[in-house]
Every structure is written in C-alpha cells, then in structure tokens.
Amino acid sequence: MAGDGGKQEARKDMATKKQGGSSSRTIRKDGLIVVTGAGGFIGGALVRYFWDKGFTRIRAVDKKPLYDWYQRTPGVECVSADLSERENCTRVCQDAWEIYNLAADMGGMGFIERFRVECLRSVLVNTHMTEAAWRAGAERYFFSSSACAYNTELQKDPKAIALKESDAYPAMAERGYGWEKLFSEMVCQEYWAERGMKTYIARFHNVYGPWGTWDGGREKAPAAICRKVIEAKETGKLAIEIWGTGEQTRSFMFIEDCVKGIDMITHCEELTAVPINLGSSELLSINALVSLAEEIGGVRLKRRYDLGAPQGVAGRNSDNTFIKKVLGWEPSTPFRAGLTKTYRWIEQQYKDRRAGRRTVRDTV
Numbered sequence: 001m002a003g004d005g006g007k008q009e010a011r012k013d014m015a016t017k018k019q020g021g022s023s024s025r026t027i028r029k030d031g032l033i034v035v036t037g038a039g040g041f042i043g044g045a046l047v048r049y050f051w052d053k054g055f056t057r058i059r060a061v062d063k064k065p066l067y068d069w070y071q072r073t074p075g076v077e078c079v080s081a082d083l084s085e086r087e088n089c090t091r092v093c094q095d096a097w098e099i100y101n102l103a104a105d106m107g108g109m110g111f112i113e114r115f116r117v118e119c120l121r122s123v124l125v126n127t128h129m130t131e132a133a134w135r136a137g138a139e140r141y142f143f144s145s146s147a148c149a150y151n152t153e154l155q156k157d158p159k160a161i162a163l164k165e166s167d168a169y170p171a172m173a174e175r176g177y178g179w180e181k182l183f184s185e186m187v188c189q190e191y192w193a194e195r196g197m198k199t200y201i202a203r204f205h206n207v208y209g210p211w212g213t214w215d216g217g218r219e220k221a222p223a224a225i226c227r228k229v230i231e232a233k234e235t236g237k238l239a240i241e242i243w244g245t246g247e248q249t250r251s252f253m254f255i256e257d258c259v260k261g262i263d264m265i266t267h268c269e270e271l272t273a274v275p276i277n278l279g280s281s282e283l284l285s286i287n288a289l290v291s292l293a294e295e296i297g298g299v300r301l302k303r304r305y306d307l308g309a310p311q312g313v314a315g316r317n318s319d320n321t322f323i324k325k326v327l328g329w330e331p332s333t334p335f336r337a338g339l340t341k342t343y344r345w346i347e348q349q350y351k352d353r354r355a356g357r358r359t360v361r362d363t364v
C-alpha cells in the first residue's frame with residue numbers, strides 16, 4: 001500500500017461521513033428485504049423473524065428446489081436460484097432495500113473438513129451478491145461469517161481462550177471454509193470503504209435449534225448428538241459414537257438469539273463494515289453435551305470414541321466484550337433450555353419421518 005496513503009485517507013473520510021449516529025433504523029415495513037440461504041436453517045428462521053415483526057415484502061432465495069426448504073413462510077416470495085451465477089444475483093437484488101446473505105455450502109466438521117472446494121466456491125455467492133446489491137442501491141448488506149475465520153493456532157487447547165475480533169489476524173483460518181469467510185468479510189469491508197455501501201459482518205459461533213439440519217452429513221454437533229441419543233433409544237442399541245476424545249470445547253448459540261443479533265448488528269451504525277462475534281460465551285465440552293442430551297432423553301449410553309473422525313479445533317469460545325459494549329446485549333439463552341427445545345423437535349422429526357410424514361414447515 002506504499003504511496004496509497006492519500007487514497008486511504010479519502011476513503012476513511014468518505015466512510016466516516018456516511019456513518020450517522022450510533023444506531024438508526026428507518027423502519028420501512030414495505031421495503032423489500034432479500035434473504036439468501038432462506039431454504040436453510042438460519043436464513044429460514046430470519047425470514048420468519050422479519051415476517052413476524054410485520055415486514056410485508058420479503059424475498060427468500062435458495063438454490064434448493066422449494067420442496068427441500070426447511071421452512072417456507074406463507075406470504076413470502078420464494079425464489080429458487082443458484083447465486084453463484086451473477087445474473088441470478090442481479091435478478092434477486094432488484095428493488096432490494098436490505099439484503100441478508102446467508103447462502104453458503106456448509107455443514108458441521110464432517111462436511112467442512114471433507115469438502116473444502118465446495119466451501120471455497122461459496123466465495124462466488126458473496127462476490128456476485130455484493131456487486132448486485134451495490135448496483136441495486138441497497139441500503140444495507142449483511143454477511144454471515146464464522147468463527148472458523150479465526151486463527152487456528154489460537155485454538156489448540158481445549159481450555160479455549162475466548163476469541164476476540166482482532167484474533168482473526170495474523171490470519172491462519174480454517175482451511176477452505178474459514179478462508180472463504182475471511183476473504184468475503186474483506187470484500188464487504190471494501191464495498192463500504194470504496195463504494196459506500198453499508199455492510200455488516202457477524203462471525204457466528206455454532207448455531208443450533210429447531211428447523212436446522214439434523215441428519216444427512218451436514219449437521220452440527222448438538223443436532224447430531226440429539227439424533228444419536230434418540231436413535232439409540234428408539235432402536236434399543238444403547239451406545240453412542242463420539243467424534244474425537246469428546247474433550248473438544250465449543251460454545252453454542254440458540255437460533256432465536258442468532259436472528260435477533262443479526263437484526264441488531266445490521267442496524268447499528270458503529271458496526272458498519274466492522275466484523276463482530278455473534279455467539280454464546282457458555283463453553284462446554286462435547287462430553288458434557290452428550291451428558292445433557294442423555295439427561296433430556298432420560299437414557300444413559302455406552303460411549304465409543306472415534307479418534308479418526310473429523311473433530312475441528314480443540315477449543316473455541318466467543319469473547320463477547322465487544323458486542324456487550326456496542327449493543328449492550330449478548331446471546332444468552334441457556335444451553336440447557338435451547339437443547340431441550342432442539343431435542344424435542346428432532347425427536348418429533350425423527351418419528352414423523354419414520355411414519356412417512358412431511359417434515360417441512362410451511363404453515364404459520
């Protein structure tokens with residue numbers, strides 16, 4: 001960047017001028033909200049959240065065919081389109097007031113350790129979506145980043161240090177998935193710095209809850225463990241396989257906290273183009289998660305540890321100092337309460353599926 005100081009200053013100046021007060025939302029209940037990845041877990045929940053808040057124009061987009069979406073909110077425009085194609089991004093961003101990009105090829109450790117190319121290719125979605133959003137003159141653009149963007153060197157001990165926002169650099173993100181997130185964050189930051197489009201970036205730490213993926217290979221630890229406990233109970237084979245030693249630690253955020261946090265972050269002027277953690281700071285080990293799921297299910301299982309299975313970093317927690325300072329809020333649903341709801345929901349899904357009943361949510 002040598003010799004580029006004047007330009008940088010000009011950009012900073014432009015960005016500062018565009019920042020208003022500390023928090024603002026011109027509520028336009030008829031402004032068009034576009035949510036991508038809406039056939040998936042978080043996008044689907046976000047659509048429902050905005051609808052329930054009274055927003056009347058929502059365009060939900062996902063590459064999956066409509067019958068495969070986890071949730072479809074009645075009254076919402078649902079579009080099936082692959083957003084790695086530029087033309088589709090242009091089309092879905094038309095007339096958009098706010099855009100929330102939650103589309104990515106992703107899953108739990110079993111998926112992101114095995115399918116790094118698929119994860120990296122999600123870069124196409126954010127690259128085309130930011131450009132299309134900017135061309136459409138969107139007011140705000142949200143990007144769903146991940147704790148996988150953090151430096152993996154800091155996550156080798158199960159007695160995890162809580163990761164603060166500055167710990168992403170010097171960069172050594174999770175191979176594939178984490179690097180895609182880190183790069184896409186930078187794209188968002190530069191669309192603000194150079195082009196003045198307001199972008200917002202949250203680094204999610206493991207999200208769980210009803211209407212999430214619970215089988216098929218993309219599910220994350222809380223859903224996978226609930227399913228295994230339910231399966232063990234249903235089949236009478238009272239054993240469970242755990243990936244790794246079970247001593248890995250993580251924090252898990254309940255979906256209701258996640259969608260509320262997305263809304264708050266996207267409407268906080270101080271957070272324009274500033275990546276922020278969105279996660280719970282309640283740390284627990286995978287073994288503790290299994291014990292809790294067993295307790296909810298009322299069963300005790302024999303544990304088998306698969307040390308060759310994907311297990312990710314040894315320990316990771318969210319440092320919530322910054323979010324508490326800037327929003328006066330942090331995700332706070334106790335894990336026990338959130339897991340109980342999730343377990344009951346997966347149990348119902350499991351039984352419905354075995355009985356050949358539909359498991360999509362498309363009613364109010």
Ligand code: NAD
Pocket residue numbers: 036037038039040041042043061062063064081082083084101102103104105106107125144145146147203204205206207208213220
């Ligand atoms: P999900 O897999 O349930 O939903 C993602 C959706 O994006 C899927 O329905 C998928 O079909 C869609 N998609 C993928 N590629 C697309 C494309 N080219 N065009 C259109 N749609 C496409 O995942 P999720 O848990 O809801 O995650 C949402 C976002 O949050 C993702 O960006 C993910 O990386 C991020 N995130 C999630 C977690 C978590 O714990 N769930 C943690 C960190 C970050």
